[in-house]
Amino acid sequence: MADKRDMVQIEALEKYFGEDKERVHVLKGVSLNIPEGSLYTFLGPSGCGKTTTLRCVAGLERPDGGRISIGGHTVFAFGERVYVPTNKRPIGMVFQSYAIWPHMTVAENVAYPLTIQRRSKAEIRQRVGNVLKVVGLDGLEDRPAPKLSGGQQQRVAFARALINEPKVMLLDEPLSNLDARLRVQMRSEIKALQRRTSITTIFVTHDQAEALAISDQIAVMHGGKLIEIGSPHQLYNRPKRRFTATFLGLTNLIDGKVLEVDGDSRPGKMQTKKGILSFIPAPGLKKDQAAVISIRPENIPVHKEKPQSLDNVVEGTVKEAIFMGDAYHCKIAVGDDLLAVHTHPFNAISPGDKVYLHLDPKSCNGLPAEDTEGVDESILGD
Amino acid sequence: MRRFNSQALILVGAILFVLYLAGVPLVMLLYGSIRSAPIGEPGAAYTIQNYVKAYFEKEFYFLLLNSIYFGIGTCTLTFLIGTFLAWVSERTNTPFKKLFVVMSLIPFIIPGILSTIAWILLLSPKIGLINIVVKGLLGLESAPFNIYSMWGMIWAEAIHLYPLVFLLMSAAFRNMDTSLEEAALTAGSSTFATFWRITLPLMRPAMFSVLLINFIRGIEAFEVPALIGVPAKISVFTTKIFLAIHQFPSDFGLAGAYAVTLLVISTTGVLIYGRITRREERYATVTGKGYRPRVIDLGVWKYATLAVSFAIFFLAVILPVFVLLWSSFIPYYGVPSRELMDKMTWANYHYILNYPLALTAFKNSFYLSVGSATLVMLLTSIIAWVTVKTKLPGRALLDNMTFVPIAMPGIVLGVSLIWVYLTLPIPIYGTIWVLLLAYITKFMPYGIRAASASMIQINKELEEASLTAGGTWFQTFRKVILPLLMPGFTAGWIYISIIALRELSTSILLYSYNSTVLSIMAFDLWEGGQYTYVCALGVLMVLLLIAMAFAARKLGARLGIAN
Numbered sequence A: 001m002a003d004k005r006d007m008v009q010i011e012a013l014e015k016y017f018g019e020d021k022e023r024v025h026v027l028k029g030v031s032l033n034i035p036e037g038s039l040y041t042f043l044g045p046s047g048c049g050k051t052t053t054l055r056c057v058a059g060l061e062r063p064d065g066g067r068i069s070i071g072g073h074t075v076f077a078f079g080e081r082v083y084v085p086t087n088k089r090p091i092g093m094v095f096q097s098y099a100i101w102p103h104m105t106v107a108e109n110v111a112y113p114l115t116i117q118r119r120s121k122a123e124i125r126q127r128v129g130n131v132l133k134v135v136g137l138d139g140l141e142d143r144p145a146p147k148l149s150g151g152q153q154q155r156v157a158f159a160r161a162l163i164n165e166p167k168v169m170l171l172d173e174p175l176s177n178l179d180a181r182l183r184v185q186m187r188s189e190i191k192a193l194q195r196r197t198s199i200t201t202i203f204v205t206h207d208q209a210e211a212l213a214i215s216d217q218i219a220v221m222h223g224g225k226l227i228e229i230g231s232p233h234q235l236y237n238r239p240k241r242r243f244t245a246t247f248l249g250l251t252n253l254i255d256g257k258v259l260e261v262d263g264d265s266r267p268g269k270m271q272t273k274k275g276i277l278s279f280i281p282a283p284g285l286k287k288d289q290a291a292v293i294s295i296r297p298e299n300i301p302v303h304k305e306k307p308q309s310l311d312n313v314v315e316g317t318v319k320e321a322i323f324m325g326d327a328y329h330c331k332i333a334v335g336d337d338l339l340a341v342h343t344h345p346f347n348a349i350s351p352g353d354k355v356y357l358h359l360d361p362k363s364c365n366g367l368p369a370e371d372t373e374g375v376d377e378s379i380l381g382d
Numbered sequence B: 001m002r003r004f005n006s007q008a009l010i011l012v013g014a015i016l017f018v019l020y021l022a023g024v025p026l027v028m029l030l031y032g033s034i035r036s037a038p039i040g041e042p043g044a045a046y047t048i049q050n051y052v053k054a055y056f057e058k059e060f061y062f063l064l065l066n067s068i069y070f071g072i073g074t075c076t077l078t079f080l081i082g083t084f085l086a087w088v089s090e091r092t093n094t095p096f097k098k099l100f101v102v103m104s105l106i107p108f109i110i111p112g113i114l115s116t117i118a119w120i121l122l123l124s125p126k127i128g129l130i131n132i133v134v135k136g137l138l139g140l141e142s143a144p145f146n147i148y149s150m151w152g153m154i155w156a157e158a159i160h161l162y163p164l165v166f167l168l169m170s171a172a173f174r175n176m177d178t179s180l181e182e183a184a185l186t187a188g189s190s191t192f193a194t195f196w197r198i199t200l201p202l203m204r205p206a207m208f209s210v211l212l213i214n215f216i217r218g219i220e221a222f223e224v225p226a227l228i229g230v231p232a233k234i235s236v237f238t239t240k241i242f243l244a245i246h247q248f249p250s251d252f253g254l255a256g257a258y259a260v261t262l263l264v265i266s267t268t269g270v271l272i273y274g275r276i277t278r279r280e281e282r283y284a285t286v287t288g289k290g291y292r293p294r295v296i297d298l299g300v301w302k303y304a305t306l307a308v309s310f311a312i313f314f315l316a317v318i319l320p321v322f323v324l325l326w327s328s329f330i331p332y333y334g335v336p337s338r339e340l341m342d343k344m345t346w347a348n349y350h351y352i353l354n355y356p357l358a359l360t361a362f363k364n365s366f367y368l369s370v371g372s373a374t375l376v377m378l379l380t381s382i383i384a385w386v387t388v389k390t391k392l393p394g395r396a397l398l399d400n401m402t403f404v405p406i407a408m409p410g411i412v413l414g415v416s417l418i419w420v421y422l423t424l425p426i427p428i429y430g431t432i433w434v435l436l437l438a439y440i441t442k443f444m445p446y447g448i449r450a451a452s453a454s455m456i457q458i459n460k461e462l463e464e465a466s467l468t469a470g471g472t473w474f475q476t477f478r479k480v481i482l483p484l485l486m487p488g489f490t491a492g493w494i495y496i497s498i499i500a501l502r503e504l505s506t507s508i509l510l511y512s513y514n515s516t517v518l519s520i521m522a523f524d525l526w527e528g529g530q531y532t533y534v535c536a537l538g539v540l541m542v543l544l545l546i547a548m549a550f551a552a553r554k555l556g557a558r559l560g561i562a563n
């Protein structure tokens, strides 16, 4: 599994917090490999252990089991009692609060990693100048750090993390303290910066839109476990787990039982309350297994007349149609269920209309219904 | 319209009252220090003679040096003890650290005069328990420790004052965003470099303000200089002022000149302190939700920190309490032994309870403590309401004036009030009323702090919800504001009643036979050499304090929840 080109390797990471009765199991055997030069995102709901995993990589937290290596060097191994302290790891980190030292100027903050190594004044000045140019802060060298705006503080934090040319950049929700507009702008800047420097970057967020927009790879986490890893495209369009489908964007779930399945490349058939539907099965789905079909609202074409030549067509009544500008967001009653459907804005639709929904088999992902492995039950409730 | 008028009326009334409490003594002190003769005497004129007499004496500079020496020693030692304990309890994995807060708060309950007495009983070269025991154990010729020295004074003061440092530094450690340190670690600096370049500079404003506040408290201190410094012939400003008034004939002018000097020093300190803490607030950085406490795993060293911490608590709490208790049960002072143990008796308590003045003192202290705490909290609640909840012009002035007495050392306030009530035609000098006014003045700043802190927490909408539900303003105040204020009010009340009950430095200049209070009685018994009686009185005082704090908590909880 381990590949030479993997910059960070995490194996069976375990972490507990608290003592005695208050002891909680926060990381439950997390394993993943982060390819060199990629922008890799940890995504999951609040409290799922993203930050903890990141801090274990940084050495700020000492895991209770497992192994971590960076660039082929083991930095932590539980069994062998290997633990490389934070300051000896080839990392740069941007904190959620930015952690800009208020008693230093911009230049002093950024130069810190070099000052620690006792580099020459001239070298420091030059490299600080360069890195500030990269993050777009040239000219602000002598500004006291507290007198910066949120966006500027964040750039300083980036510059400070970058200046030492780390092998791995660790970003813990770096955008969450910015306002919405700036967040989108910084998001593309981070991506561009990462492309340019091709430093392996781990990005932690609980915002799925952010994760989809920025990442090469996403690791979806929940309740201290890894749920699924994949590219944004894969995870959004072909999730393998029910949690991934519901956590990333909006989706409709239709319960059923698998009637026919033949590998995961050919469509299967499922018995649902809406009739027999074809779907693309997730790997490992078996005949007679309880399953769900997940289909995104934007992948459901709406027809006023019953299309004769198509499979997977169901009949429904429009209950609600809200014009959003770029689409109509509709709630359509099919049997006892309400399906969310987004239609083209030219396609005028109003409550009470009788419509036919084409649940295109290519967009129907058949997923195991019982998906409690690593998933906190309470989240599955809705 | 009527609402506005009643608000304005409250504001004007409060301003006048606070002005009277805080402003008049200041003016009278300055006035008195430039008069040639005591007030009321014919032929008094304006003069700078008092200052000339004060400043051109060589003794003045000894006083200044001693005061500064004592202040610096006290603030350094309290700082070391308090910061160490705060660091251990906030930043390390030392076992039992949850107990630290309780242990650190106990010295608050022990009045300064009692703790001073306890340390004399422990470290006096002749009768000090520790000296006798160590001498016996090591076979020494002379006593190893001498409390009657500058170092003895500093020790006795510091071991009593460190809880404040502990609380302030704990807060400073707690409020520091630890990702600032973690950022340094990820930037490649070692734990030590991180401490040196990041932690220390960030804590510097907090540390400096803590040092400063303890320096001021050291300079203002009265109990230790009076009980230890005077016999040791080490004079500081506070004792000099006291002696200038207690000599015969009293030299009010000279006392005034010294008091003004001390006031200038402490006011300067308070002003600098205010500036630093304001800057500190600006220094505060955004702590996002990424905040978590960073606890250092000390490994086996955690037993060392545990041992040192408990050694400190042993010295600060257990030893003094033990020596007071022990001495209160024995007929004459001595080292615990079989023989003395057999002689243990209730006689000291009998004596105190039958002492003619004791009942008066208990009553006065109780009334003063309960009365001043209640009045201060009522007054400052109104002031806090004006300053926090209204937009009336003049509210900032009111807030500042309420704070003025914080810069007045107790003995200076005493001198000022002598001048006020010897001059003004208000015949309360020598009565319990002048003490009550003095206490209210002195404790107003603490009250306003507690009251505005809890007033700020009460969201305007909570009030408005009650008004829209049809409640009148008065009902709203009683059913909504008051219960919400209650926890802060109770905390302030307890604190003030405790410090009022042990107040000595102001009372000692203002009391008369009929208005004696417990701390004065303890002082007089001690001066009379009746050590065991003082200890019995002290134990009773502490019990009274505990009972009052307990009752206040119970009552506060009932009022706060039941309504």
Ligand SMILES: Nc1ncnc2c1ncn2[C@@H]1O[C@H](COP(=O)(O)OP(=O)(O)OP(=O)(O)O)[C@@H](O)[C@H]1O
Pocket: A017, A018, A026, A044, A045, A046, A047, A048, A049, A050, A051, A052, A053, A205, A206, B292, B293
């Ligand atoms: N120092 C700590 N002591 C005790 N519990 C902790 C500590 N740090 C984290 N936890 C717990 O561990 C779990 C995982 O925390 P973590 O910070 O990794 O979550 P996260 O995925 O980063 O969440 P968020 O999106 O809210 O930042 C949470 O339940 C949290 O309460």
Ligand SMILES: [Mg+2]
Pocket: A050, A051, A052, A173
């Ligand atoms: Mg987090």
